[in-house]
Amino acid sequence: MHFRSLRKTQNDVHFDEPIDTDKNGNKLTLIDLIADDCCIDDEVELSVSSKKLYELIETRLPDREREVMILRFGLYGRRPLTQRETAQKLGISRSYVSRIEKTALETLREHFRCG
Numbered sequence: 001m002h003f004r005s006l007r008k009t010q011n012d013v014h015f016d017e018p019i020d021t022d023k024n025g026n027k028l029t030l031i032d033l034i035a036d037d038c039c040i041d042d043e044v045e046l047s048v049s050s051k052k053l054y055e056l057i058e059t060r061l062p063d064r065e066r067e068v069m070i071l072r073f074g075l076y077g078r079r080p081l082t083q084r085e086t087a088q089k090l091g092i093s094r095s096y097v098s099r100i101e102k103t104a105l106e107t108l109r110e111h112f113r114c115g
Contacts, residue, residue: 056111065104072101 018027057066057075071089074080083101087094 056108060111061104065100068100069104
């Protein structure tokens with residue numbers, strides 16, 4: 001019976017079993033090869049921060065500032081535009097786009113820190 005049970009599990013692979021060695025002779029395991037460098041905490045924090053930022057853009061910025069931010073930074077899946085392209089699209093000067101952008105960023109920074 002013992003040999004039968006071993007035969008059933010002979011093809012099992014465990015994540016921590018050595019499967020190879022690297023050029024320095026260190027044992028490599030399956031978990032070493034499939035490990036993801038991504039940290040779930042960072043992903044969650046980015047998601048929460050993004051959601052908060054979009055909410056601030058919608059609730060704290062006047063229409064003109066919101067529109068400039070959306071165009072300049074490519075929000076809501078759009079392609080980001082240069083200041084010149086944004087100015088042309090809105091029919092204003094590039095320097096005015098720059099001033100609007102600066103004001104909007106200051107407003108967002110202020111509310112992002114506080115909330």
